[in-house]
Amino acid sequence: MKTKNLKFFALLIAILPLLNMSGLDKAGPDHTPWNQLLQKHVSATGKVNYAGLKKDKAQLEAYLAELAKYPVQANWPRAHKMAYWINAYNAFTVKLIVDNYPVKSIMDLHGGKAWDVKWIKLGDKTYSLNNIENDILRPKYKDARIHFAVNCAARSCPPLLNKAFTGQNLETLLEQQTKKFINNAGFNNLKSDNIKISKIFEWYAGDFGKIQEYIAKYAKVGVKSSAKVSYHEYDWALNN
Numbered sequence: 001m002k003t004k005n006l007k008f009f010a011l012l013i014a015i016l017p018l019l020n021m022s023g024l025d026k027a028g029p030d031h032t033p034w035n036q037l038l039q040k041h042v043s044a045t046g047k048v049n050y051a052g053l054k055k056d057k058a059q060l061e062a063y064l065a066e067l068a069k070y071p072v073q074a075n076w077p078r079a080h081k082m083a084y085w086i087n088a089y090n091a092f093t094v095k096l097i098v099d100n101y102p103v104k105s106i107m108d109l110h111g112g113k114a115w116d117v118k119w120i121k122l123g124d125k126t127y128s129l130n131n132i133e134n135d136i137l138r139p140k141y142k143d144a145r146i147h148f149a150v151n152c153a154a155r156s157c158p159p160l161l162n163k164a165f166t167g168q169n170l171e172t173l174l175e176q177q178t179k180k181f182i183n184n185a186g187f188n189n190l191k192s193d194n195i196k197i198s199k200i201f202e203w204y205a206g207d208f209g210k211i212q213e214y215i216a217k218y219a220k221v222g223v224k225s226s227a228k229v230s231y232h233e234y235d236w237a238l239n240n
Contacts, residue, residue, distance in 0.1 A: 028080050028167070029070040033063040034091055035164035046151075046159020048094070048240050050101045057098055064091060071123030080167035082141055087165055089132045089150045092120050094160075097153050097238070106153045107236045115152075144207040144214070145174040147200055148181045155235040156187070156198065182218040187232070190215065192222050199234045 037060060041049040053060060067088050072081050093106075100109055110117050115129040137146050151160040158181045165173055181198075182188055189196040201211050208214040216223040 028072070028076060028084050029063075029066040031063075031083070031087055031164040031166055033059055033066070034087055037063070038160070038162045038164060042160055042162035044162060046161070046239060048097075048153070048160055048238075050094075050097055050238070050240055053094060054098050054101055060091065060095060060098065064095060067091070068122050071125070077167055078141070079170040082137070082143070082146075083165040083167050083170050085132055085137050086146065086149045088120070088122065089129060089137070090160060093129060093151060093153050103238065105236045105238055138204075138207065142207075143174070144204070145178045147204060147207065148177040149174060151239070153239055155237045155239050156232070157239065158187070158198075158200070160239065179218045182215060183220050188215075190219050190221050190223060192224050192227065194228045194230075195223060196230045196232060199231050202231045 037053065037056060041052045041056070043049075067084070072084050076084075096109065096114060097103060097106065103109065106114055115133075118126050118128045118131070120127040120129070120132070133146075133150060137150070148158040149161070149165065151157050153160075158177065161173065161177060163169075163173065183190070187198050195212070195215060197211070197215065201208060201215075205211065210225065211229060212223055212225045212227045216225070
């Protein structure tokens with residue numbers, strides 16, 4: 001019996017490195033520290049306490065280091081990859097604001113082109129915020145709901161969720177955030193034959209298809225496919 005046990009443990013020790021390489025034991029970084037920061041410093045409506053986050057900057061940077069240590073791998077499940085990139089976009093945006101806080105708007109940084117600056121080191125690659133959103137999230141996953149998950153630190157941006165995305169909760173949260181944003185009168189005014197909506201729907205029109213039909217899928221009021229469409233001006237003031 002002892003011999004059989006020894007053989008079993010020897011086999012287990014031998015295959016553990018293979019499990020590690022396959023990613024079966026760890027499909028990405030631990031998003032718990034980011035979740036804790038969001039719960040502590042972001043309200044239910046998406047108002048961000050950047051002063052508080054600045055005090056907890058060490059925890060934020062430790063999480064960003066975790067993201068850098070565990071970049072996306074090809075064998076991760078699709079949902080884990082998407083959650084990683086959404087969290088990375090949001091967490092590095094928060095760091096950008098925290099590093100420059102107090103600042104009135106993200107547009108005050110880097111000549112209004114903060115999204116183009118390559119400074120986000122993940123694994124052996126360096127990205128800009130635009131790389132993450134427009135070269136990875138949008139073209140690779142082709143899910144328009146991503147626009148209601150990533151946050152650009154502005155008042156007119158879909159609110160920053162006070163919860164980290166994970167592979168397990170991704171689908172639920174994407175659907176939740178899309179419904180909440182579309183039906184929020186602070187961002188969109190919806191009537192059956194007339195809708196005045198966020199500029200996001202204009203800027204990324206190709207992601208949504210026929211916009212009246214996309215809005216109608218989530219709207220609490222009936223929106224006709226022939227509804228007149230207009231857009232709100234975008235408020236770039238900080239979402240604090």
